Amino acid sequence: MDQPQFFDEGALVGVLTAQPIDRVLDYKAPEGGCHLGAYVEVPLGPRKVLGVVWGKGAGDFDYSKIRSVIRVLDVAPMRGEMRDFLIRAAGYTLTPMSAMLRLATRAPGMGDGANMRKIYRLGQGDPKPATEARLRVIAALNDYQGLSFTLKELAEMAGVSSSVIKGLVKQNVVFEENTPRDFPYPRLDPDLPSKTLTEEQNRGAEVLRAAIKTGGYGTTLLRGVTGSGKTEVYLEAVAECLRQGRQALVLLPEIALTGEFLQRIEVRLGARPTEWHSGVTMTERRRAWKMVGQGDAQVVVGARSALFLPFQNLGLIIVDEEHDTSYKQEDGVLYNARDMAVLRASICGAQVVLASATPSLESWVNAEAGKYTKLELTSRYGKAVLPDLRAIDMRSEDLPGDRWISPTLQKAVELRIEKGEQSLLFINRRGYAPVTVCRACGHQIGCDHCDARMVEHRFLKRLVCHQCGESKPMPNVCPSCEAEDKLAPVGPGVERLGEEAAMLFPEARIATLSSDMYSTARALKAQIVEIAEGSADIIIGTQLVAKGHNFPLLTLVGVIDADLGLQGSDLRAAERTFQLMRQVAGRSGRAEKKGEAMLQTFQPEHPVIRAILAGDEVGFWNAEADERRMAGVPPYGRMAGIILSSTDAQEVFDYGTALARRDGPLRAIGAVVFGPAAAPIARIRGRHRVRLLVKADKGVALQRALAQWVGQMKPSSRMRVSIDIDPQSFY
Ligand code: ADP
Ligand code: ZN
Numbered sequence: 001m002d003q004p005q006f007f008d009e010g011a012l013v014g015v016l017t018a019q020p021i022d023r024v025l026d027y028k029a030p031e032g033g034c035h036l037g038a039y040v041e042v043p044l045g046p047r048k049v050l051g052v053v054w055g056k057g058a059g060d061f062d063y064s065k066i067r068s069v070i071r072v073l074d075v076a077p078m079r080g081e082m083r084d085f086l087i088r089a090a091g092y093t094l095t096p097m098s099a100m101l102r103l104a105t106r107a108p109g110m111g112d113g114a115n116m117r118k119i120y121r122l123g124q125g126d127p128k129p130a131t132e133a134r135l136r137v138i139a140a141l142n143d144y145q146g147l148s149f150t151l152k153e154l155a156e157m158a159g160v161s162s163s164v165i166k167g168l169v170k171q172n173v174v175f176e177e178n179t180p181r182d183f184p185y186p187r188l189d190p191d192l193p194s195k196t197l198t199e200e201q202n203r204g205a206e207v208l209r210a211a212i213k214t215g216g217y218g219t220t221l222l223r224g225v226t227g228s229g230k231t232e233v234y235l236e237a238v239a240e241c242l243r244q245g246r247q248a249l250v251l252l253p254e255i256a257l258t259g260e261f262l263q264r265i266e267v268r269l270g271a272r273p274t275e276w277h278s279g280v281t282m283t284e285r286r287r288a289w290k291m292v293g294q295g296d297a298q299v300v301v302g303a304r305s306a307l308f309l310p311f312q313n314l315g316l317i318i319v320d321e322e323h324d325t326s327y328k329q330e331d332g333v334l335y336n337a338r339d340m341a342v343l344r345a346s347i348c349g350a351q352v353v354l355a356s357a358t359p360s361l362e363s364w365v366n367a368e369a370g371k372y373t374k375l376e377l378t379s380r381y382g383k384a385v386l387p388d389l390r391a392i393d394m395r396s397e398d399l400p401g402d403r404w405i406s407p408t409l410q411k412a413v414e415l416r417i418e419k420g421e422q423s424l425l426f427i428n429r430r431g432y433a434p435v436t437v438c439r440a441c442g443h444q445i446g447c448d449h450c451d452a453r454m455v456e457h458r459f460l461k462r463l464v465c466h467q468c469g470e471s472k473p474m475p476n477v478c479p480s481c482e483a484e485d486k487l488a489p490v491g492p493g494v495e496r497l498g499e500e501a502a503m504l505f506p507e508a509r510i511a512t513l514s515s516d517m518y519s520t521a522r523a524l525k526a527q528i529v530e531i532a533e534g535s536a537d538i539i540i541g542t543q544l545v546a547k548g549h550n551f552p553l554l555t556l557v558g559v560i561d562a563d564l565g566l567q568g569s570d571l572r573a574a575e576r577t578f579q580l581m582r583q584v585a586g587r588s589g590r591a592e593k594k595g596e597a598m599l600q601t602f603q604p605e606h607p608v609i610r611a612i613l614a615g616d617e618v619g620f621w622n623a624e625a626d627e628r629r630m631a632g633v634p635p636y637g638r639m640a641g642i643i644l645s646s647t648d649a650q651e652v653f654d655y656g657t658a659l660a661r662r663d664g665p666l667r668a669i670g671a672v673v674f675g676p677a678a679a680p681i682a683r684i685r686g687r688h689r690v691r692l693l694v695k696a697d698k699g700v701a702l703q704r705a706l707a708q709w710v711g712q713m714k715p716s717s718r719m720r721v722s723i724d725i726d727p728q729s730f731y
Helices: 080-093 097-104 132-143 151-158 162-170 199-213 230-243 255-269 282-293 304-308 337-348 361-368 407-419 494-504 521-532 573-585 607-614 617-631 649-661 702-711
Strands: 012-017 025-028 039-044 047-056 116-122 174-180 218-224 247-251 274-276 299-302 314-320 351-356 373-377 388-393 422-426 435-438 454-457 462-465 471-473 487-490 510-513 538-541 554-559 596-601 637-646 672-684 687-697 720-725
Touching: 012 039, 012 097, 025 039, 080 097, 080 337, 080 720, 097 304, 116 132, 116 151, 132 151, 132 162, 151 162, 162 174, 199 218, 199 230, 199 351, 199 373, 218 230, 218 361, 230 247, 230 255, 230 314, 230 351, 247 304, 255 299, 255 521, 274 282, 299 304, 304 337, 314 337, 337 351, 361 373, 361 617, 388 607, 407 422, 407 554, 407 596, 435 454, 454 471, 494 510, 494 538, 510 521, 554 573, 573 596, 573 607, 573 617, 596 607, 607 617, 637 649, 637 672, 637 702, 649 672, 649 687, 687 702, 702 720
Parallel strands: 218 351, 218 373, 247 299, 247 314, 274 299, 314 351, 388 596, 422 538, 422 554, 510 538, 554 596
Antiparallel strands: 012 025, 012 047, 039 047, 116 174, 435 487, 454 462, 462 471, 637 687, 637 720, 672 687
16 A cells, blocks of 8 residues: 655644634644644644644745644544545535534544553452452452453442552552553454345345455445345345455444344354444444554444545445435535445445435436446345235225224224234324314414424423424413413324324234334334334334334234325425335235235325335336426436525525525526525524525536535624535425
8 A cells, every 4th residue: 555645844734624714724744744644633723623634735824933733643544535535525515624524533532642541350369458448359350250440440340449459459469451442343254154045136146246346436226125135135245345355334324223233244244343323432433433444343334424434445335225314414514425425435446335125216317327237136035025005095984083093904903913913003203293282272382493383292291392302391271372271282193193002902012113212222222122022013103113124023004194295395205205105014024924004095096105006116216207307306407405594584584685696606507596485494493594496407517606606695603504415305
C-alpha cells in the first residue's frame, strides 16, 4: 500500500475540523511531522478540537501567527478514498464538510492517548497483614477464577477503596497488568459449512461470488419474495468477500432486527460480527471504530451511519430491505444510505447488494436500465408458499363506529386459535388513539409547539406529540371549554386494537408489539423471540413486525386499515403502501403451513389495493413508473426540497417569496421552483415551516445551481435553511 504524503515538522498543513467553519484551517505540522489524513488535535481559539489533515496549507496567512498541531492521534490516518467519499457525499447532499466529518468521527474517546489499561488478577501468597478488606479482595478474585478486572470494577466488587488493592499489588498478592483497551474482534471463518442452498439460491450466490472476485465496483439488485432465502444468498457473498481478505458491511433498517440476524452470521461465520447502531455502548463504539480502521473488524452489521466508518479495505456493502424509508436520514445531514452506499462502493471498488422483496422504484428502474445487475429468487424456501391474499370490503361489514375488527376477520382469527396457530393484526399507528376530542365543545387536543394532534398513549398514561416527542399527562378536563370527563378517543392505535382483541377473544393470549412499549431494544427482542416460540395466539403490531422477523406459527395476517397509507399527497404513497402491505402479508405462512392475509379496505377497487391482491408486482411497478415518468418526478426527474424555518412566521414567508423570485440560477438549467407554501406540518417545536420544491430534468447539474440560488440571500440568525436532495417525505 502506498504511504500517504508526509509533512515534516513545521510544514504548513490544512486541517478540516468538525466545527462549523466553512474553510480548512492552516496549522504547522507538529514535532515528528504528520501524514496526510492524520487525525489530529488542533487549537481553535481557547479550545482543542479534533481535525483531519486535509492537504497542504493554503499559506495565505502570516506564518509566524500560525499555531502548531497539538498532537497526532494514535489511529490510522483517514484514507484517500474516505476523503473522496466525504467530499462527494457533501457535494451531493449540499452539506458542509464539517458536518460530513462529524458523521465520520462518531466515536467518543477516539483520541484517548492511552490504548493500554491496567487490569488486576489474582497473584501469589497471602496478604500481610490479612485485614478484612484485603481478604474481601482475595475472595472476590477467587469467586471469579481466571478473570481480570479494572481497578474500579474490583474495588466495587470487593467494597474496598482502590488503595487497598494497590497495597496488595505491592505484595504481589494481586497482579497488575497492562492490556490493550480495544481488543480485536474474533476472526470469522468463511469456510464453515453454509446451509445446503437450493438450486436457485446457489445460482444467485454464484453470481455474487463472481462479482466479488472481479475486485471492482458493481451493484446487484437481489429481489426475492420474503422467505426466499435472500439472506442465505448474500451471506455467501459476505463469505467470499472475507476470502478475498476484504471487509464487508451489512446495513439493516431496524436495530430490533439484529438479534436474530447476528445469530445467523455467527452460525455461518463462526463468531459474532461487529455491531454499529445507537444501542451500542460508548466503549464498544470506540473499539468498533478503531478496529474497522485497522482492518480487525471483518464484518460490520449496522444502521445507516455505519457507512461512515473508516474501513481499511471495504469489498462489499449489503443494503438489506433497501426500500426501507429509515435509510433516509431526516435530520442533520439529509442523506439516503442506500445511495451513499453505491457512491462509497464506486469510489473504493466494492460490490453493493440491494436486497428486498419490494424494491424501491428507483432501484427497480436502475436494474431495468441495466445499471444494476438483476438477481431474482422466485420461490419461498422449503414448503413455505406465498399466502393467499384477499380484501375484506368494509362497506359491507356490520361494525359499530368504535370497532375495527370486522366479523369476517374475527372468524378467521377464531379459526386460527382453534388450530393452535398465530394471527397478526396489523395497524401502522402507535399509541391508543390518534385523536382526542372533547364531546362537549369539539376541541381536539393539539401539541403546544407543533401543528399536530397529540396521540393518546394509554400504556404511558400520557398524550404524546409524534412530531416533537413532547408529552403531557392525560387531562380530566377539556383544555378549551373545561368540561369534565368529556374527552374521548377517536380512531384506533395499536393499544386500542389490543383492547378490542382482548374483548373479542377473551381466552386468547395477546401480545402487543410497538416500539414505545418496551424500555430497551433488548426487552423488545426478547419478547419477539418468545412470541416466535409460541407464547402468544394473537400479535398486535405496528410496522415493527413487518420487518424481517420469522414467526413460524403465524398463518393469518389481518391488516386493519389498508387504506391508511393511500391518503396524503406523498409522491411515494402508493409505492409505500404496496411495499408495506406485501411485507406484512409475507409474515404469514413462512413455515410449512400455508398463510392467509386479509386486507380491510373501504376501496377494494383502488388500483394499488388491486395490484397488492393480484400479487402483480411487475404490473404495479410499470404503472407506477409510467405515472412518474409522465410527471417528470424521480426517478425520471430530479427534485429538491427547501425547508425554511424560523420562530417568526412572517420572516420565513418573506424570505421564501424573495428566494422564489430570484430563481435565475435555476432557470439557467431549466429547473422550476414551486412555492413557498406552508409545510404540511406548518409548525414544529415552535418553528414555523415553509417549503419550496425544485424540479429539474435528470441530467442537469442541480446541486451547483441550488447552491448558487440559495447562496444569493443570507438568512437571519433566527432562520434555518435546509436543502433536501431527493426528498423522501414531504412533511
Ligand atoms: P429472506 O431474507 O428472503 O426473507 P431468509 O434468508 O430469511 O429469507 O430465509 C427464510 C427462512 O428460510 C430462514 O429461516 C432461513 O434460514 C431458511 N432458509 C432459506 N434458505 C435455506 C436453505 N437453503 N436451507 C435451510 N434453510 C433455509
Ligand atoms: Zn409537538
